[in-house]
Amino acid sequence: MLHLVVVIRTLGVLLLVYSVAIIPPLLISVGYQDGEWPYWLIIWMEALLLGWVMWWPLRRRELDLHRRDGFTIVTLFWFILGFISAVPFLFMPQLDFSDAVFEAISAFTTTGATVIVGLDQLPPSILFWRQELQWLGGIGVIVTAVAILPMLGIGGMQLYRAETPGPIKGEKLTPRIAQTARALWFIYGGLTITCATAYWLAGMSWFDAVAHSLTTVSTGGFSTHDDSLAYFDSALIEAIACLFMLLGAINFGIHYLALHKGRIDLYWRQDEIRIFLKVVAILIALIAATLFLSGTYTHPLTALRYAAFQTISVITSTGYGTADFSLWPLFLPVLLIFSSFMGGCAGSTAGGMKVIRFLLLVKQGRREIYRLVHPQIVRTLKIDGRPVAEEVTSAVWGFFSLYILLFAILMMVLMAYGMDQVTAFGAVATCLNNLGPGLGEVATNFIGVSDGAKWLLSFAMLAGRLELFTVLVLFSRIFWRS
Amino acid sequence: MLHLVVVIRTLGVLLLVYSVAIIPPLLISVGYQDGEWPYWLIIWMEALLLGWVMWWPLRRRELDLHRRDGFTIVTLFWFILGFISAVPFLFMPQLDFSDAVFEAISAFTTTGATVIVGLDQLPPSILFWRQELQWLGGIGVIVTAVAILPMLGIGGMQLYRAETPGPIKGEKLTPRIAQTARALWFIYGGLTITCATAYWLAGMSWFDAVAHSLTTVSTGGFSTHDDSLAYFDSALIEAIACLFMLLGAINFGIHYLALHKGRIDLYWRQDEIRIFLKVVAILIALIAATLFLSGTYTHPLTALRYAAFQTISVITSTGYGTADFSLWPLFLPVLLIFSSFMGGCAGSTAGGMKVIRFLLLVKQGRREIYRLVHPQIVRTLKIDGRPVAEEVTSAVWGFFSLYILLFAILMMVLMAYGMDQVTAFGAVATCLNNLGPGLGEVATNFIGVSDGAKWLLSFAMLAGRLELFTVLVLFSRIFWRS
Ligand SMILES: [K+]
Ligand SMILES: [K+]
Numbered sequence: 009m010l011h012l013v014v015v016i017r018t019l020g021v022l023l024l025v026y027s028v029a030i031i032p033p034l035l036i037s038v039g040y041q042d043g044e045w046p047y048w049l050i051i052w053m054e055a056l057l058l059g060w061v062m063w064w065p066l067r068r069r070e071l072d073l074h075r076r077d078g079f080t081i082v083t084l085f086w087f088i089l090g091f092i093s094a095v096p097f098l099f100m101p102q103l104d105f106s107d108a109v110f111e112a113i114s115a116f117t118t119t120g121a122t123v124i125v126g127l128d129q130l131p132p133s134i135l136f137w138r139q140e141l142q143w144l145g146g147i148g149v150i151v152t153a154v155a156i157l158p159m160l161g162i163g164g165m166q167l168y169r170a171e172t173p174g175p176i177k178g179e180k181l182t183p184r185i186a187q188t189a190r191a192l193w194f195i196y197g198g199l200t201i202t203c204a205t206a207y208w209l210a211g212m213s214w215f216d217a218v219a220h221s222l223t224t225v226s227t228g229g230f231s232t233h234d235d236s237l238a239y240f241d242s243a244l245i246e247a248i249a250c251l252f253m254l255l256g257a258i259n260f261g262i263h264y265l266a267l268h269k270g271r272i273d274l275y276w277r278q279d280e281i282r283i284f285l286k287v288v289a290i291l292i293a294l295i296a297a298t299l300f301l302s303g304t305y306t307h308p309l310t311a312l313r314y315a316a317f318q319t320i321s322v323i324t325s326t327g328y329g330t331a332d333f334s335l336w337p338l339f340l341p342v343l344l345i346f347s348s349f350m351g352g353c354a355g356s357t358a359g360g361m362k363v364i365r366f367l368l369l370v371k372q373g374r375r376e377i378y379r380l381v382h383p384q385i386v387r388t389l390k391i392d393g394r395p396v397a398e399e400v401t402s403a404v405w406g407f408f409s410l411y412i413l414l415f416a417i418l419m420m421v422l423m424a425y426g427m428d429q430v431t432a433f434g435a436v437a438t439c440l441n442n443l444g445p446g447l448g449e450v451a452t453n454f455i456g457v458s459d460g461a462k463w464l465l466s467f468a469m470l471a472g473r474l475e476l477f478t479v480l481v482l483f484s485r486i487f488w489r490s
Numbered sequence: 491m492l493h494l495v496v497v498i499r500t501l502g503v504l505l506l507v508y509s510v511a512i513i514p515p516l517l518i519s520v521g522y523q524d525g526e527w528p529y530w531l532i533i534w535m536e537a538l539l540l541g542w543v544m545w546w547p548l549r550r551r552e553l554d555l556h557r558r559d560g561f562t563i564v565t566l567f568w569f570i571l572g573f574i575s576a577v578p579f580l581f582m583p584q585l586d587f588s589d590a591v592f593e594a595i596s597a598f599t600t601t602g603a604t605v606i607v608g609l610d611q612l613p614p615s616i617l618f619w620r621q622e623l624q625w626l627g628g629i630g631v632i633v634t635a636v637a638i639l640p641m642l643g644i645g646g647m648q649l650y651r652a653e654t655p656g657p658i659k660g661e662k663l664t665p666r667i668a669q670t671a672r673a674l675w676f677i678y679g680g681l682t683i684t685c686a687t688a689y690w691l692a693g694m695s696w697f698d699a700v701a702h703s704l705t706t707v708s709t710g711g712f713s714t715h716d717d718s719l720a721y722f723d724s725a726l727i728e729a730i731a732c733l734f735m736l737l738g739a740i741n742f743g744i745h746y747l748a749l750h751k752g753r754i755d756l757y758w759r760q761d762e763i764r765i766f767l768k769v770v771a772i773l774i775a776l777i778a779a780t781l782f783l784s785g786t787y788t789h790p791l792t793a794l795r796y797a798a799f800q801t802i803s804v805i806t807s808t809g810y811g812t813a814d815f816s817l818w819p820l821f822l823p824v825l826l827i828f829s830s831f832m833g834g835c836a837g838s839t840a841g842g843m844k845v846i847r848f849l850l851l852v853k854q855g856r857r858e859i860y861r862l863v864h865p866q867i868v869r870t871l872k873i874d875g876r877p878v879a880e881e882v883t884s885a886v887w888g889f890f891s892l893y894i895l896l897f898a899i900l901m902m903v904l905m906a907y908g909m910d911q912v913t914a915f916g917a918v919a920t921c922l923n924n925l926g927p928g929l930g931e932v933a934t935n936f937i938g939v940s941d942g943a944k945w946l947l948s949f950a951m952l953a954g955r956l957e958l959f960t961v962l963v964l965f966s967r968i969f970w971r972s
Contacts, residue, residue: 076863160862339905346898369891376888377966379881380642380959381558398880399861405887406858409851412894416828423821429912429929447911477862484859 013066015080020062022085026092027055029144033096033133042131047099055092078160079481082152086470090116096137100124106459113466115141117473118149118357120229120327120444121465123454127234132215138230139222146226146357147196149473150260151189154355157475195263199225203252210244224252227357229327229444238330243313246330250320257284257324257352279392280353284363291347292319295340302337323347325359327444334434334451341447345434348441359442359472361411367391368404410476415440418468425461435461439468495548497562502544504567508574509537511626515578515615524613529581537574560642561963564634568952572598578619582606588941595948597623599955600631600839602711602809602926603947605936609716614697620712621701628708628839629678631955632742633671636837639957677745682707685734692726706734709839711809711926720812725795728812732802739766739806739834761874762835766845773829774801777822784819805829807841809926816916816933823929827916830923841924841954843893849873850886892958897922900950907943917943921950 034048094112097103103111107123114121115138127135204221208214216232223230233239237249255263258281266274275281296308296315305311314331321328322344334341351360371389378387388395415436422432427449434447435457449456454465471479481487516530576594579585585593589605596603597620609617686703690696698714705712715721719731737745740763748756757763778790778797787793796813803810804826816823833842853871860869870877897918904914909931916929917939931938936947953961963969 079862338908339902342905342911343902346902369887369895372884372888373892373895376885376892376959377963378968379885380561380963381966381968398884401887402854402880402883403858403861405851405883405890406854408887408891410855410858413851413855420821420825420828423824426820429824429915433911477858481859481862484863486860486863 013069014077015084016062017066017069018077018081019084019088020059020064020066023055023059023088023092024063026089026144027052027059029140030055032140033137036136037131037133040132042133044096044099044131044133047096048133051095054095058092076487078156079478079487082156082160082474082478083470083482086116086148086474090466090470093141096134100134104459106462110454110462110466111138112141113469114439114444115228115230116145116148117442117469118142118145118223118226118228118325118359119439119442119469119473120223121438121446121450121454121469122230122444123457123462125234125453125455127232135232136215136219139219139228139232142226142228142230143200143222145473146228146256147193149357150192150196150355152474154188154192154259154261157478160478191264192260195260195267196225199252199255199263203248206248206252207245210248211242212240212245220249221252224249224326224328225256225357227253227256227324227326227352227359229321229325231328236329237317246313246317249328250317253320253324253326253328254285254288256326257356257358259353259355261355262353277392280364280367283367284353287347287350287363288320288323291323291343292316295319295343298338298340299336304337318344319347322443322445323350324352325441325443327438329445329452332451334445334447345437345443345447348437348443351441359440361408361441364391365404365408368396368401369408372401407476410480411440414468414471414476418464421464422461425458425464427457427461435465436468439465440472442469442472495551496559497566498544499548499551500559500563501566501570502541502546502548505537505541505570505574506545507541508571508626509534509541511622512537514622515619518618519613519615522614524615526578526581526613526615529578530615533577536577540574558969560638561960561969564638564642564956565952565961565964568598568630568956572948572952575623578616582616586941588944592936592944592948593620594623595951596921596926597710597712598627598630599924599951600624600627600705600708600710600807600841601921601924601951601955602705603920603928603932603936603951604712604926605939605944607716607935607937609714617714618697618701621704621710621714624708624710624712625682625704627955628710628738629675631839632674632678632837634956636670636674636741636743639960642960673746674742677742677749678707681734681737681745685730688730688734689727692730693724694722694727702731703734706731706808706810707738707839709735709738709806709808709834709841711803711807713810718811719799728795728799731808731810732799735802735806735808735810736767736770738808739838739840741835741837743837744835759874761849762846765849766835769829769832769845770802770805773805773825774798777801777825780820780822781818786819800826801829804925804927805832805842806834807923807925809920811927811934814933816927816929827919827925827929830919830925833923841922843890843923846873847886847890850878850883851890854883889958892962893922896950896953896958896962900946903946904943907940907946909939909943917947918950921947922954924951924954 030048030052034045034052037045037048090113091109093116094108097108097111098105103123111123120142124130200221203224204217207217207220212220219232222228231237231239237246258275259278262274262278262281266272292312292315295318296312299305299315300308300311305314317330318333322333325348333344349360350366351362352358354362354364368389368391375387375389389401390396418436418440419432422435423429427435431446431448431450435450438444438446438450445451454462457465512530512534516527516534519527519530572595573591575598576590579590579593580587585605593605602624606612682703685706686699689699689702694702701714704710713719713721719728740757741760744756744760744763748754774794774797777800778794781787781797782790782793787796799812800815804815807830815826831842832848833844834840836844836846850871850873857869857871871883872878900918900922901914904917905911909917913928913930913932917932920926920928920932927933936944939947
């Protein structure tokens, strides 16, 4: 029962912090006079009240968070905030409850799958809320991934223990999280402001510049226009987006170290970042060549432009579009969806399984072949020149197989709801990988999807965002038995 | 160069043995007067001559096979025999070279994907040849999997070292293989004769009974009728087929032990067999219920009959059909194809990744969750009550990730040939898992597939049959460098 107290109090505090997030749309609502301000006021007060009720009565209990509470708090935090963030969407006539929760969880997990069309006609405060939610989700996942999950030992994230700022203090989470979170907010905020300024200089309105910077750095992918970034039709804006999507998909622990030590070469010294950029370059070349040779774009530079943007958008799991890649010929749609399974670097806002895990998989495959040829020689796996503990490797295998298994099961359940195979494949992939656009019926939005499927996909987005185990461990008997 | 000598001589001997296989279709051709006998005579003499040329000049060299020659010999053996077995198909006017090789490799790997329709009108000797090839491939894969691959250390097959009959003599393969092979032939032959007799008693003609027993025990799935086992429309025949498909998909090392020690309880003592039968039972129940509730079959027992047969046929990777499961509603086609990824037990004729590897994956997943909750307690993975070496587990992870990777790459290459997503998914799955029937355009046959795709799929069948690494190691620099 002691633990339940900590869980509730911590969530209360987080909720009080969260209530601050409702001030920007409230101000925008008043400023743009879109008539939504009473709703925002109600929601703000509700969040304040709920947070206060959860925190105040328990505020004096001297308690420290322990490892196992971490799973419950992280999962509940994302779950509850998903629901609370859905409240503003409930006031939109075209959305029912399932829609609103789907949209909010999609935003908060930086997935960016939407059930809304007609964005260009929405009230500015609602539009801004979607963008802001993704931005908050982005910093949420960075803090979760860099500061919390490594200590919980999720799916090989321990790899990052040594990388991240701040000391490690055994089982106690609180002091370390606060310190790390501050450094990460600083970098995240800085990147966002730079990105917004760049967008504005490139010709966006201030509103659009800010709104899109929030979903670029967070690799969220929501836009204020139905046409996404194609609305601006500007190569410069696309280039800016590409740069900041890539920065958002790189480990924020490394951003911190590079900034802290003033050494830009640190980026290139990381195996994960190097491989990530190499894979991106190879994919762009392959896709541009295929687009050009298949006659989809008649000029090689046009092919390169669209290939580069869509590739970076998908592999960083942002999901902006300047073209509907699901209509591209041959293997291109499937290749892009596959690439989102890799995703960006761990400790970033990107989704997917993360480059580091793929790197380990590939290295393990190579080591296996080496062992077959030289069975008497033992080779250790190394990342960044340091040996990887067997414990970490086996955590990654566990993660990988669970990912594949969950993918297969979710895909079949969606088909049981009557979805066709291509749509189900795309829908599960895009939600589990926190990407946004899918294939088939869900290539651009999820309006046509049944309510049951929406709930299932909301679960997939949360599970993917929290590296599966954080969520799934709560469903295990072992967790509750002891 | 010394090694090349061994490789050639061994292949020569194997070819001489193989030439015996051409006598049955030769006799059948004469007996049924189908006019094909001159072809069979030519092919027989060619095999004898080629084998003799490879063996005779090198016969006096005193050499033992070593570990690394194993990879080359096994791969070359399957590759060369695939090509040689294609020769009879070249005499059929409707098949070109790619078709003939595809059909032969499909037969020899016990896949059972076909490019021939109009089976009921084919000359008996050709029909019999297809069936016999699968039977030979079946015993070939058992010997390879039980006696050879464990010593090469492929993908966790070392697990079976302790199970299999005969002593282990370090690096020398020859004496052990011969002894093991003899015991396995005996069991395999016995099962086939029993199966043929049962089919005959159930009402098949002698020719059909023998022909189908050859592809039941080998889980090959070729039939002498275009309608496969639906031709007989007999629940009794289907039940016999189910029993022998299951027996064919169980580890032949266990068959040997159970027979040798006269203890039938040994089957149920194996984790792998127990889980396999449980999964089969659960799938049948789920599929039967879905077929009935969706109204595909109006009587529950009819639903059960078709569910049981198709499930057992697919999960044992046999590929017989009494219904076209690719047209079943909802998730059923995909579920069945997914189940073929698991396949049957290791050391059997079944395809897929094998139950034992899935068991390890699941146990690893569970151990991961346990470790998250109790990070200080170390648990070892156990199969049949004995701990599994970390070396074996990591070999299985390597295998699993390579399997998924190869699957994704092959699927995209097929789409580059212009195949649609569902067909490409089904085609790669069915070939890599040595199943036979696919989805979409390749649900019943591979006639509509382009030549390039046929070659690629032939490669997939061989790679799947030889547990990937046996083949892929030959493409690695490490193998050739030392
Ligand atoms: K996204
Ligand atoms: K088969």
